[in-house]
Amino acid sequence: MTKSEAQGGPALVWLRDDLRLADQPALAAAIASGAPVICLYVFDEESPGLRPLGGASRWWLHHSLKALEASFAAIGGRLDILRGRAGDLVPAVARAAGASCVFWTRRYEAATIEIDKQVKAQLSDEGLRVESFNGQLLFEPWTLRTKTGDFYKVFTPFWKACLALPAPGAPTPAPRKLAAAQWPAQAPERVALDALGLLPTKPDWAGGLRAAWTPGEAGAKARLAAFLDEGIGAYADNRDRPDLPATSRLSPHLRFGEISPRQALAAVRHAVDADKAPSRDVDKFVAELGWREFSYHLLFHNPELARKNFQPRFDAFPWRAPSDAELTAWRKGLTGYPIVDAGMRELWLTGTMHNRVRMIAASFLIKDLMADWRVGEEWFWDTLCDADPASNAASWQWVAGSGADAAPYFRVFNPILQGMKFDPAGAYVRTYVPELAALPDEWIHKPWEAPPLVLKAANVALPRDYPLPMVDHGKARDRALAAFAELKAAGG
Ligand SMILES: Cc1cc2nc3c(=O)[nH]c(=O)nc-3n(C[C@H](O)[C@H](O)[C@H](O)COP(=O)(O)OP(=O)(O)OC[C@H]3O[C@@H](n4cnc5c(N)ncnc54)[C@H](O)[C@@H]3O)c2cc1C
Numbered sequence: 081m082t083k084s085e086a087q088g089g090p091a092l093v094w095l096r097d098d099l100r101l102a103d104q105p106a107l108a109a110a111i112a113s114g115a116p117v118i119c120l121y122v123f124d125e126e127s128p129g130l131r132p133l134g135g136a137s138r139w140w141l142h143h144s145l146k147a148l149e150a151s152f153a154a155i156g157g158r159l160d161i162l163r164g165r166a167g168d169l170v171p172a173v174a175r176a177a178g179a180s181c182v183f184w185t186r187r188y189e190a191a192t193i194e195i196d197k198q199v200k201a202q203l204s205d206e207g208l209r210v211e212s213f214n215g216q217l218l219f220e221p222w223t224l225r226t227k228t229g230d231f232y233k234v235f236t237p238f239w240k241a242c243l244a245l246p247a248p249g250a251p252t253p254a255p256r257k258l259a260a261a262q263w264p265a266q267a268p269e270r271v272a273l274d275a276l277g278l279l280p281t282k283p284d285w286a287g288g289l290r291a292a293w294t295p296g297e298a299g300a301k302a303r304l305a306a307f308l309d310e311g312i313g314a315y316a317d318n319r320d321r322p323d324l325p326a327t328s329r330l331s332p333h334l335r336f337g338e339i340s341p342r343q344a345l346a347a348v349r350h351a352v353d354a355d356k357a358p359s360r361d362v363d364k365f366v367a368e369l370g371w372r373e374f375s376y377h378l379l380f381h382n383p384e385l386a387r388k389n390f391q392p393r394f395d396a397f398p399w400r401a402p403s404d405a406e407l408t409a410w411r412k413g414l415t416g417y418p419i420v421d422a423g424m425r426e427l428w429l430t431g432t433m434h435n436r437v438r439m440i441a442a443s444f445l446i447k448d449l450m451a452d453w454r455v456g457e458e459w460f461w462d463t464l465c466d467a468d469p470a471s472n473a474a475s476w477q478w479v480a481g482s483g484a485d486a487a488p489y490f491r492v493f494n495p496i497l498q499g500m501k502f503d504p505a506g507a508y509v510r511t512y513v514p515e516l517a518a519l520p521d522e523w524i525h526k527p528w529e530a531p532p533l534v535l536k537a538a539n540v541a542l543p544r545d546y547p548l549p550m551v552d553h554g555k556a557r558d559r560a561l562a563a564f565a566e567l568k569a570a571g572g
Contacts, residue, residue: 089180090261091115094122094170095159096192098185098215098337099144100297101151103251105213106183113181116261119152119159120173121145122166123276129191131386131469134462136431137335139286140295142278144336147296149273157258163271167195171202176267182208185215185337188376189469190383218248218341218373221380231381233484238377239370251343288429293332293465300333304344308351315361319368322423322434323507328365329432331466334372341369375470378484386457386473394482396570398563399452402445409550410445411459413512416549418525419499420444422512429512431465436502442479443493448556450563453480481564489564492557499525515545 091110098104099121110117125132133141149159162169174182182203187193200210214220219242224232232238263270280286294302307328311318318326333339348365351357379385389395402410409415413424423437433441438460445456457476461467477483481491503509506524510517516527518538523530527540528548535542542548 088115089178090118092118092120092170092174092177092179092182094120094166094182094184095148096121096185096187096337097335098340099148100300100338100340101148101155101254102297103215103340103343104185104254105215105252106185106211107255108252109183109211109213110181111255111258115180116259117157118173118177118179118261118263119157119258120170121148121159121161122169123161123163123271124166124169124195125163126165127167127191127195129194131189131191131461134464134467135280135285136289136463136465137467138278139280139289139431140293140332140336140465142273142276143295144338145273147298147338151254151297152258152260155254155256155258156260158260158263160263160270161273161276162268163276164268167198169268170199171206173264173267174203174208175206176264177261178264179208182210184212186212186220187216188221188380215340216337217376218242218345218369219245221377224377232374232377235371235374235485238374239367242370242373248342248345251340251346289431289465292430292432295332295336295338295465297338300330300339303328303330303333304339304347308347308356312348312351312357312361312365316364319364320436320502322437323503323505327435331468331471332432332464335466335468341372345369372468372471374485375468375474378474379470385477386461386469387454389480389482390477390484391482391486393567394480397452397482397567398450400450402449402451402455406449406550407451407455409547410441410449414547414550415444416528416543416547417444417495417499417553418506418509418513418516418527419495419503422503422509425512427460427463431463433464434508436498437508438475439479440493440495440498442476443491444495446480447492447560448495448551448553450556450560453477453482490561492560494553494557496526496553513546516540 091113093107093110098106101107124130152159187196196212203210223245224238224241226232311326311328315326318324330339330344334341345366348357348362352359352362382390411424413421415421419437420441423433423441427433442456445451446453453476457472460472474483478486481487481489499509505521509524516524519527519530519540520534523534527546528542540546
């Protein structure tokens with residue numbers, strides 16, 4: 081017991097990307113201390129090196145914090161929100177409260193690690209017990225090393241090594257009661273959630289997000305339950321089909337820590353034990369959680385993952401700077417390739433995009449338009465509700481071929497064949513590109529090849545109603561491959 085604990089000061093939980101009550105070791109530790117608890121969230125856009133959240137993430141954060149406020153209130157607690165530099169504010173609150181102990185869940189971006197280290201050092205020097213916990217990952221990135229002591233650069237051995245570690249512990253239930261400490265008189269002034277200005281107003285573009293999602297812990301739980309009922313049983317076969325509700329859609333909930341990966345893992349493993357899901361499907365799903373782990377492993381060991389090519393040879397790649405018109409066509413879903421356009425419109429409307437279509441749309445930007453992957457990473461960062469510092473960067477680099485264990489650069493997704501294979505009846509395209517809805521399945525992924533009579537019958541006039549392809553995929557592919565050959569010839 082530290083000096084302050086003996087004096088009976090409150091416990092402080094500093095919440096960040098762990099906006100839940102269940103399986104929340106930092107909160108559990110604060111309650112276990114027996115002291116009244118301050119639950120603090122600091123909205124920090126000021127500390128150096130922190131990447132500002134994108135628009136969709138800001139929207140999500142608002143609703144997630146709102147849900148958390150209600151959850152705390154229901155058990156006798158309170159969420160206190162501050163705005164400013166966390167590295168100053170957290171110690172200031174701890175001091176003003178005479179806190180005995182401070183707890184939080186670990187983060188993995190370099191700038192956040194730096195802030196946490198400084199806060200820990202300061203408060204420990206002042207005699208407080210400061211403890212951090214793993215609540216965001218199944219395995220800590222530093223616990224996995226290759227035989228030579230390096231970090232992993234290839235997924236399969238990484239995941240094998242993870243699975244050989246002791247299994248993550250069982251998730252713990254949410255507390256039923258919490259004794260809230262008074263907000264200390266000398267502490268910095270709190271702000272109301274609305275004052276953070278996280279919601280879009282002029283214009284309010286979030287209608288599609290509201291219709292698609294329920295941010296917060298209860299929403300995450302409901303999603304998991306729906307997935308266990310409807311998706312997991314055929315996950316391995318259907319997960320690549322954007323036209324089917326086959327995947328969990330848990331990613332934004334995981335991103336903001338409304339559910340822990342341990343909870344997701346335990347739930348699907350339980351489904352196998354209860355004969356409610358085949359282990360083949362569950363293993364595939366768990367391996368996808370593994371890709372999330374791998375992305376964090378890469379980020380932890382490569383803090384510049386969102387800015388620098390993981391493979392430096394790509395530094396010499398002759399990217400084209402796309403024109404404003406090209407970029408706008410890609411962003412708005414007006415490329416003339418229906419599967420790409422459906423994905424980009426799904427993203428704009430709902431704040432997400434199916435994984436298979438993310439790969440196709442990213443490949444189109446990088447290979448067909450030959451834009452630097454960072455251009456796409458930025459757009460996804462702004463528009464995805466699950467925009468994640470690890471998975472977004474790692475996935476863009478994967479598609480570009482510049483990443484760890486990446487798809488080779490010469491793998492260029494063909495948007496017509498991909499559409500025909502993974503959206504065979506065009507249901508996904510029809511949802512997001514309604515101007516093509518009446519086209520027969522045969523032409524839905526290549527309307528420009530449809531016979532005039534077919535177009536007429538479907539009431540589609542090209543390019544009046546829908547654009548012609550902005551590039552010829554075959555020629556664009558050749559151009560990309562030639563640029564790659566040039567890079568290789570130059571010794572890259
Ligand atoms: C260009 C590109 C950008 C991406 N950006 C992000 C991002 O910012 N944030 C993000 O969470 N995912 C990102 N992904 C990965 C993936 O597309 C999403 O995690 C997935 O679509 C989320 O849907 P789901 O929850 O239904 O996934 P499910 O299929 O149900 O998978 C379960 C969970 O596993 C994780 N997961 C699944 N696939 C991947 C993957 N390839 N890489 C890392 N984690 C994975 C997610 O946390 C997901 O919720 C990106 C993929 C690409 C190709």
